[in-house]
Structures are given as structure tokens and as C-alpha cells.
Amino acid sequence: MGRAPCCDKSKVKRGPWSPQEDSTLRDYVEKHGTAGSWISLPQKAGLKRCGKSCRLRWLNYLRPNIKHGGFTHQEDTIILALYHNIGSRWSVIASQLPGRTDNDVKNYWNTKLKKKLATNHLAAAAATINSNMLPYFPFDANSYQHSQIPLPALVEAPENALLPSAPATLSPPFINADGSCEEDAFLLDFMPNYDLLDAFDFHDKFNHQIDYHLQQEQPIYQSFTY
DNA sequence: AACTGGTTCAACCGCGTCTGA
DNA sequence: ATCAGACGCGGTTGAACCAGT
Structure with a gap:
């Protein structure tokens, strides 16, 4: 019954x-x-x-201002990061993407993003975001109950924030024997994380940090601090 | 041209939560 | 405190479309 x-x-x-x-x-x-x-x-x-x-x-x-299809890479990274933090809370995830509906985000995840995640670096990048950047998501996923409470806007990390360390993929052969790093290989390999940071407004600071490490020929796979 | 298998996405379903009586 | 109706959500379905043979 x-x-x-x-x-x-x-x-x-x-x-x-x-x-x-x-x-x-x-x-x-x-x-x-x-x-x-x-x-x-x-x-x-x-x-x-x-x-x-x-x-x-x-x-x-x-309803007005609905966007269909054509998800940007920035939207991809936001979906990924939020999915890793809160799971399949599509309405919450959609609320962070202006013009997107929960149904759209869900369909996009199930048909495209999930496959994309399985085949490229984004998995490592999202995992890094999950473990290292969670403090900068200004909500507690466990205490965020099924409710109408709007999710607060994402905030910029404080000046002394610890950025994610480079992913495990930054291991040999990209790192030279003396600890220096091949710039192109590094940027190519780190790009998923770089994009994630871009999505969260870290772009400029992180860019400078990369430049600094490259100029100083310091090992880039160590953790970043400002 | 016809068939087939895969993909996409709008729409449906049913359950949990909310709200007001 | 309880209950019923309404709402909102995530999971699932299936028709339409596409690409390959």
C-alpha cells in the first residue's frame, strides 16, 4: 500500500x-x-x-535566466569540489551556479562529468580541494541539513592560508633529480588544481606563487604558504 | 537507406520534510 | 503532539537524437 x-x-x-x-x-x-x-x-x-x-x-x-548546456570549466570545478564535500546535494550545488537548475547539474554530472572525472586529473584535483581547502567552504557539510537555508557565498582564503600541496602526480619523471621541476610538465600536470584555484578566486596569488617557485628553482611539490 | 547501440535530458516517481490546522 | 496536504529533492525512466556500421 x-x-x-x-x-x-x-x-x-x-x-x-x-x-x-x-x-x-x-x-x-x-x-x-x-x-x-x-x-x-x-x-x-x-x-x-x-x-x-x-x-x-x-x-x-x-523561469527567467535559466541556462542550458555549455557548462564552463569553472562550473565543472565548482560542481566537483562541492560534490566531494557534500555529495549529491544537487539543489545545494545548483544554488552556487547562477542560472543552473538541480536537474541540469544532476544530468550533467551523470552523463558527462562523472566520466570526465574518471579519465583525467580532475579526480586528484577535487580530492586535493576536499582535503586541503575544506576550511574555506564556509559551511559544515555534516550539519547542513535538508532545509531552505541558503548556502553562504564562497569566501577568499585568508592571507596566511595554506594552499593545497601539489598532487601525487607531480612525482618523477616531472621532478628532476636535484629537486627542480620541469616548468612545462609542472604546469601541464598541475593545471587541474590551478583551474580549481582560479574558480575560487585564488588565481592571482597562486600564479605569483608558481612564478616565485619557478624563478627560485625551488621544488614545487612542497606545500605552498604565503 | 536501414539498423543498432550509446547518449542526452526532460519528465516522472516516490519519499522525506515542512507547515499550518 | 498529531495529522494531512503540499513542497522539494534525488533517483530513475524512456523518447528523441546521434554516430557508427
């Missing part, structure tokens, strides 16, 4: 939305809002749809 369905399936239309239905829903919501009840909205708007279906269509497709 399951729970009662939210509406009579035999009396509502299902499947893809027509342009006419989209137009009807958009016009109604823009004029009246959701009026506090999605369940009663279809009847008021003159739609033969389930309220939940209307809500989903509006949130994922019709």
Missing part, C-alpha cells in the same frame, strides 16, 4: 510540454505567481497537468 498519488493520473496530461502549454503556464505565473499552491495552479491556469509537473516545468525550463 503506497502513498496516495498527488493527482488523478487518468485526468492529467503527461509527457513533453507543448509550446501552447508553456505559454499558458508562463503567462499565468508571470501574472499571478504560484499563488502559494502548485497543486491548485493547473486548474486556475487552465492546464490539464499535475501541479508537480507544472512546478518542475517552471523551475527547470520556463
